[in-house]
Amino acid sequence: MNHDIVEEDLLRPTPVTRDAGRDLITTTPGAKPPAKRRGARSVGPVRVAIIHDWLVTYAGAERVLEQIVACFPEADIFSLVDFLDDRTFLRGKSVTTSFIQKLPKARTKYRSYLPLMPLAIEQLDVSAYDVVISSSHAVAKGVLTGPDQVHISYVHSPIRYAWDLQHQYLQQSKLTSGPKSALARMILHYMRNWDIRTSNSVDAFVANSEFISRRIHKVYQRDSEVIFPPVDVESFSLCEEKDDFYLTASRMVPYKKIDLIVEAFARMPERKLVVIGDGPDMQKVRAKATPNVQIMGYQPFNVLRDHMRRAKAFVFAAEEDFGISVVEAQACGTPVIAYGKGGALETVRDQYESHPTGIFFNEQTADSIIGAIEDFADDPTRFRPADCRANAERFSIRHFRERFFGFVRETVPALQGATLPVDEPPAKVSEPKPASSALRVLAIDQSGVMGGAELSLLEVVKALKARVQVVLFDDGPFRMALHREGVAVDVLDPGATRDIRKQGGTPPIAKAVKGVASLVRATVARARQSDVIYANTQRAMVIGAIAGRFAGRPVVWHLRDIVSPEHFGSKQLAIIKWCAKLGLAHVIANSAASARAFAELTSFGDKRIDVVFNGISAAPFSALRDTPQSVLRARLKLPQDAFLVGSFSRLAQWKGQHVLLEAMVLNPQMHAVLVGAPLFGEDAYEARLREFVASNGLQGRVHFLGFQDDVAACMCAVDVVAHTSITPEPFGRVIVEGMLARRPVVAARAGGVVEIIDDGVNGLMCTPGDAHALADTLAELRSDQALRDRLVAQGYQTAVRKFGTQAYVEGVERILATVANGV
Incomplete structure (x- = not known):
């Protein structure tokens, strides 16, 4: 079946009425009644029940559930557990749950009750309903139905960890050997037998992709209709102009293969990669990153969307059942470079097709990714943003609703005179968020x-x-x-x-x-x-x-x-x-x-x-944007015409203020400004600094300002911000603040500093403790206004994009x- 073409007969609007007493979907009076099926009614109200595995967050399966509810807004919802804090996507509807809801620690440990889930789902009583729709990636399809009920199951996947991913699941759970492993294998064996047996009670299967359809056929020996999951393509707008970077975005878990993408770009230093997301593999990914790879970590939706719009291509190395992010990228007009397995084969048009939207690579290896990137870079104009957008629209919310409602209508005789309800959307849920509203x-x-x-x-x-x-x-x-x-x-x-x-x-x-x-x-x-x-x-x-x-x-x-x-x-x-x-x-x-x-x-x-x-908030620095530097220097009693190098931290040996003072000896035309005080019994170090100043004749060129409340004003008063730690700095807040103050930054190359500064691009780095190298770098900055301007522009951009307070x-x-x- 060609799923790119929607049958007009299936989607043509037909009048619908509602029963005033029960406000449920009814067939149109006068419509030709279809042949009865197992006692199904041909006229009158049709009661619909929707079964979902568990409700704890808003993710991919819940996006599908949201649209199923939109198709049948009067349906009742059932789930093993319901611990949602934000219920807007369910339109505020209540949910009937199983006995697992009341078991100890069910809110956080519901997955631990896997052995009880078959029993629990079978205890949900849906006998009063004519149509049962299960949204299943675990056990929802096992709900008990009678011979006069029609059961349609939208399958996100047969239970992955019980079937083809069992060995991977056991390995990741450290259950490869021992008594616990034997028990886990027995439970999974039981789950497989139960899963096959309950598949016989489903009247019609719907798969979220051809890939899952093949899984359904292999496991259950049943055919299924493919209806792709809904993607909110309307939240992504077409962007014709692309910047010079590639993008990958995902939860950093092993099967996503983000580390392979980073490894590939590490071997292509001339190409830039931006990585958005976090997760257990973050350290592995960071360890492979090179200066041309920017790891942004978790970012809010608007930042992700902005990068998707501007990227020249979206790189995707996972074997996914579907892959929503691949469609979202195309909705922005961004072509995709993807692993040629799983759902990507159905959502991306290969370069050899008409109106292509991406390129596939054949192996999950860095070499294969590099080959595809080079192929793409040879002629990126093959992939038109408008074609990418048009392809993404095949997976829109509207398309899903029409396809799914049409399939249910054709499967259920009593609904053949019904039409898709006019949607009154709930408040928009733009992206998954943690259930933190009640967090204490x-x-x-x-x-x-x-x-x-x-x-x-x-x-x-x-x-x-x-x-x-x-x-x-x-x-x-x-x-x-x-x-x-x-x-x-x-x-x-x-x-x-x-x-x-x-x-x-x-x-x-x-x-x-x-x-x-x-x-x-x-x-x-x-x-x-x-x-x-x-x-x-x-x-x-x-x-x-x-x-x-x-x-x-x-x-x-x-x-x-x-x-x-x-x-x-x-x-x-x-x-x-x-x-x-x-x-x-x-x-x-x-x-x-x-x-x-x-x-x-x-x-x-x-x-x-x-x-x-x-x-780090940019607000204090932005507030001083129009304040003349002369005003700030006068306020702080600093010389108006000197070239000032500022140090901003508590006075401590490992912070290295003495290195800056040694550099001042080598650069007699500069002044040092020390902002900070000894905090933890480090008064002796301050005394040594003052003694060094006196013994080297620096009294007029070193300014001890002590602790200052308005660090932003102090930074904007100097010409350069120096960060001189002699041991690795955990992060380097001062560096980001200097960038926000629009001042060039010089820092010691160690620790977290190298994750902030791209040497020569948004700042300069020196060897820790090397006063001569610091003096030379400061002299270069003093003599080169163009270099200072370039570092300031790039530094400010880095600080705002990478170290904003919202993402933090x-x-x-x-x-x-x-x-x-x-x-």
């Missing part, structure tokens, strides 16, 4: 000082305001900032733990234990009112891990350090390893460098570590919700 978070931080970690936490709690309580282990400006945002804050007395330092300084053991116990007790009391503990600093993580154990709450640590001997003492590293085993459910790292160091120290699994770059906050919130829900 206890955020804990050890400091009252406004450091980089606290500024980043402030962005998160501002977004979660009504659902977060913050606990600090010290008072200070941070508490006031939180109060100004209307956030609930408690300050606990840290006792002797205040004297614990990264490099191993500790108070007497008895006092330390007493202080820890006091903080844990207070934290446990507050944690019991929350769903997840969010620890923002290392000392807070230790208290959180212990408190989470007692309170029975998962703990997420936002890791903002590189946990290595260069940054931490041996005792602190041992405590971190112990806490990782004791009570950490998940880690959010602020860079791949931080994530790697933590994984190496603790052997924490990649699936429990996510990289989310710090989000949404990424953290999504992880917290996922951990809280036990997913």
Whole structure:
């Protein structure tokens, strides 16, 4: 059957009436009654039941369910469980659930009840309905129906983990051997037998692709109608002008093969790739990335859509049942370079067809991807954006509704006089979002000082305001900032733990234990009112891990350090390893460098570590855009005509301010501006800096501004921002802030810095601790205005696109919700 052509007879509108008493679909009076089938009524109300496996989120299967409900808006809905927070796509309808809904931890561990699902689905009573429509990727098609009922099953796939993906499922679940493996194999064997037996009660199968249709035939020995899933192509607009980059976007799980795409582009340094998405494979992907590959992580829908519109091609290496993103890219007029298996064969027109929309590669290897990219690049004009858009429209929501309703109408005699209802769409659900509306978070931080970690936490709690309580282990400006945002804050007395330092300084053991116990007790009391503990600093993580154990709450640590001997003492590293085993459910790292160091120290699994770059607001810097630099310098008592190099961080040995001062000795025509103060017992280092200034005659050229509230004004007052850490920096917030201030940035090449700066493109990098190299780079910047302008333009673009606050906050919130829900 050619599915590109829709039969006019099937879709021609026919009048429909409704029974006023029951408001259900009825046949048109006077229409010729069809032949009865197994006792089905030819006139009168037709009651419809829709069965879905489980309702916990809004993803691909739920997009299909949404449109089935639109076809039959008066239908009743049944599901094993229903834990939806946002019900707009179901039009607010209630759902009848199974006994699994009330089992312990069903909200987060519903998949663990797989052995009970066949029994549970069979207990759903749909005997009062004339038509049963199941939306099934697991057990929904096994609902019990009688001889006078018509059962139509829209199959997203036969149970993958029980059939052809069993061995992959067992391997990923670490169930390849042992008693648990034997039990799992017995359960899956039972599931296969049950799955085949219940297929006999389905009157008509609908598959979401030819690929799944073949699976249905192989497993059930049944034919099926192919009706492609609905894609919201109207949310994507055609873009004729393309930028010079390729795009891939996906959840980073093994079968998506994102690492292969990145590996391929790493071998093509002249071609740019943008990667959007996150997941368990993020570290593997980042490890293979080269400067021409930009890893953006999770991004909101509008950012994804913008990149899909501007990309010269969308690269897709997975073997998918269907592949919605492939269609979405084409809806933007963007051609596709895809693995030639699975659903892509049905959604992409090959280069050898008329009006082609993409190219296929034959193997899931880097070499095969490279070959397809080179083939595409030879003549990209073969693929017209208008042809891509036209092809995508075959998979529109309207097309799905017409096809599916028409199929049901032809299958059910009593509906042959009915027409597709005029849709009154619910509020739009633009993309999957975590079920976080009811999320309650206890955020804990050890400091009252406004450091980089606290500024980043402030962005998160501002977004979660009504659902977060913050606990600090010290008072200070941070508490006031939180109060100004209307956030609930408690300050606990840290006792002797205040004297614990990264490099191993500790108070007497008895006092330390007493202080820890006091903080844990207070934290446990507050944690019991929350769903997840969010620890923002290392000392807070230790208290959180212990408190989470007692309170029975998962703990997420936002890791903002590189946990290595260069940054931490041996005792602190041992405590971190112990806490990782004791009570950490998940880690959010602020860079791949931080994530790697933590994984190496603790052997924490990649699936429990996510990289989310710090989000930094451009607003304070934009507000100063029209303020003359002379005004800012006068306010800060800085010289008007000097070439100023700014350093912005607390004064600490590892931050390397001494390297900048040594470079000032080599560059007598420059001034250094040091913004920051010693915070954690580092006053001796400040004294050494001032002594160096005095002994080298730098008094008139080095300006100690101390702690400053308005960092944006300080940055806009200088000519260059220098980041001089002598040990690897976990992230480098100052670098992004410098880019937002529209100042050229020079930074030490180590740690998270290399994930921000593309050397020579949006900033310059030097060897850590090398004062001569820093002096030479600063001299080059001073003499080359064109270079400064180019770095500023590219740097600002990088900061806004890659390190915006929206993507950062949404990424953290999504992880917290996922951990809280036990997913």
